[in-house]
Amino acid sequence: MTPKILLVNPPIYDFAAYDFWLKPYGLLSVAGFLRSKADFNLFDYLDRLHPFMTKQKELQSDQWGRGRFYYEIIPNPPALSHIPRYYRRFGLPRNMFQRFLMKHPPCDFVLVQTMMTYWYPGVAEVIADTRKAWPKTKIILGGNYVTLCSNHAETLGADFLVQGINLQPLREYLDIKPDLKQPALWEAYGKLNTAVLRLSDGCPFSCTYCSVPKVYGQFGTRPPERSLAELQLLVKRGVKNIAFYDDALVFQAEKVLMPFLEEVLKRDIKVNLHSPNGLNARFITKDLAELMVQVGFKTFYLGLESVSSQWQQRTGSKVSSAELAKAVEHLTAAGAEPTNITAYQILGHPQTDIAELEASMHFANSLSIRGMLADFSPIPDTPDGEYCRMWVDMDEPLFHNKTAFPIILWGFDEVNRLKDLQRQLNRSLA
Numbered sequence: 001m002t003p004k005i006l007l008v009n010p011p012i013y014d015f016a017a018y019d020f021w022l023k024p025y026g027l028l029s030v031a032g033f034l035r036s037k038a039d040f041n042l043f044d045y046l047d048r049l050h051p052f053m054t055k056q057k058e059l060q061s062d063q064w065g066r067g068r069f070y071y072e073i074i075p076n077p078p079a080l081s082h083i084p085r086y087y088r089r090f091g092l093p094r095n096m097f098q099r100f101l102m103k104h105p106p107c108d109f110v111l112v113q114t115m116m117t118y119w120y121p122g123v124a125e126v127i128a129d130t131r132k133a134w135p136k137t138k139i140i141l142g143g144n145y146v147t148l149c150s151n152h153a154e155t156l157g158a159d160f161l162v163q164g165i166n167l168q169p170l171r172e173y174l175d176i177k178p179d180l181k182q183p184a185l186w187e188a189y190g191k192l193n194t195a196v197l198r199l200s201d202g203c204p205f206s207c208t209y210c211s212v213p214k215v216y217g218q219f220g221t222r223p224p225e226r227s228l229a230e231l232q233l234l235v236k237r238g239v240k241n242i243a244f245y246d247d248a249l250v251f252q253a254e255k256v257l258m259p260f261l262e263e264v265l266k267r268d269i270k271v272n273l274h275s276p277n278g279l280n281a282r283f284i285t286k287d288l289a290e291l292m293v294q295v296g297f298k299t300f301y302l303g304l305e306s307v308s309s310q311w312q313q314r315t316g317s318k319v320s321s322a323e324l325a326k327a328v329e330h331l332t333a334a335g336a337e338p339t340n341i342t343a344y345q346i347l348g349h350p351q352t353d354i355a356e357l358e359a360s361m362h363f364a365n366s367l368s369i370r371g372m373l374a375d376f377s378p379i380p381d382t383p384d385g386e387y388c389r390m391w392v393d394m395d396e397p398l399f400h401n402k403t404a405f406p407i408i409l410w411g412f413d414e415v416n417r418l419k420d421l422q423r424q425l426n427r428s429l430a
């Protein structure tokens with residue numbers, strides 16, 4: 001008998017959340033590998049094209065398909081009770097999932113996506129509701145939280161955890177042989193206007209605040225035919241905006257991204273492309289910038305983190321300020337709108353001082369590009385995350401929260417002042 005599998009992307013419990021092209025790509029990829037070997041259903045609490053969300057005017061998308069989620073304000077969890085911001089539950093209301101479970105016969109397996117470590121309360125909610133309605137169904141978790149906080153994830157009461165990127169244990173548990181050539185299971189959505197792609201896994205750098213090198217080992221490329229087939233599947237389904245989820249999208253661009261984009265040009269595929277996950281400016285050459293703009297990249301997010309060369313060296317030397325300025329020059333010369341180029345800078349990193357951060361913000365502004373403060377989330381088992389044990393209990397993932405940690409470190413007023421300064425600088429460009 002073909003097994004029945006329910007895929008679930010949980011609600012988010014956080015101070016803030018925005019649909020910055022968020023999709024449960026790990027879950028959809030795994031389901032894609034099992035395509036036609038199981039009957040699938042999907043419940044995505046964050047699907048902004050769900051009729052419940054599309055009815056609400058304030059949740060409408062911007063020109064690139066991003067937008068706000070429906071939310072309810074809820075009490076702060078005790079660990080974060082001292083953070084003076086509203087804590088919320090983002091996503092479809094809880095009773096919709098409960099009704100869904102009542103309406104459908106139990107599945108054999110429920111596969112649950114986990115993402116930010118501090119979003120685990122949403123995962124716990126899904127497990128509790130599934131257990132109650134479908135007590136015999138096996139609940140399987142996979143993704144970032146399970147990989148980075150496996151001991152904590154074990155306490156949530158799921159039946160099986162898939163840690164990291166090795167799918168062999170899952171194959172044995174489900175007793176289904178995956179077909180790794182298959183693209184992600186995008187057809188699980190009724191309607192789709194944004195999606196994501198990944199051409200490679202991992203990163204050649206070792207930034208001291210990042211988990212990617214440890215989780216993925218070395219940088220590796222995905223089969224280009226599979227990515228192209230996935231892109232065509234998406235465009236056929238009416239997707240207009242695609243965000244790359246690569247860790248190092250422009251590394252070895254001449255071998256990976258450039259041939260891919262040339263093929264997109266050749267096949268005359270028209271789609272808006274985005275890079276929310278931070279590009280490494282060092283690798284954005286004149287030729288690459290021209291090709292990216294020509295093929296349809298509309299927004300460019302560049303990782304700067306700090307303008308201090310000492311900080312850059314201490315954390316892994318991934319990029320320098322001069323390299324960032326050069327990349328901006330190439331991108332604007334190629335025709336990118338400067339206001340669609342954004343530099344990320346880390347706010348609330350324990351080894352950044354506030355004056356350094358202000359200098360970084362002014363530096364990005366001097367290049368006529370937007371700045372975005374990337375609030376620091378300390379990650380366990382990384383050098384910088386472990387250093388943060390001085391301030392917070394890293395074994396409680398709620399303390400990895402990106403809104404909370406900078407406030408714990410620098411105070412509420414200082415964080416607000418810096419955010420206001422960033423807004424002012426960005427307004428000065430308009």
Ligand code: B12
Pocket residue numbers: 016017018020021022023024025026027029030111112113114115116117118140141142143144145148162164165166167170198201202209210211212245246247276277278373374375376377378379400402
């Ligand atoms: C894309 C991405 C984003 C996207 C959005 C992601 C999303 N959907 O929410 C954007 C750019 C918006 C983003 C933002 C941020 N991110 Co981010 N992001 C990533 C990235 C690159 C990929 C995440 C992903 O989708 N993985 C899933 C897919 C791509 O992985 P895969 O390899 O194909 O999956 C395999 C296995 O993992 C497994 N698997 C995966 N999922 C599942 C599910 C099931 C059920 C099963 C069985 C198996 C399985 O099977 C797959 C096949 O082998 C990761 C790094 C990474 N490489 O994972 C960081 C990462 C998750 N982000 C991180 C951080 C720090 C952030 C920010 C806080 C940065 C900032 N300060 O602004 C913000 C927070 C955003 C927020 N809303 O709070 C951290 C995690 C922090 C944490 N505490 O959890 C990571 C790990 C990077 C890092 N620095 O180490 N991010």
Ligand code: SF4
Pocket residue numbers: 203204205206207210211212213247248316318
């Ligand atoms: S360059 Fe980016 S993905 Fe690579 S280790 Fe540094 S922060 Fe992580």
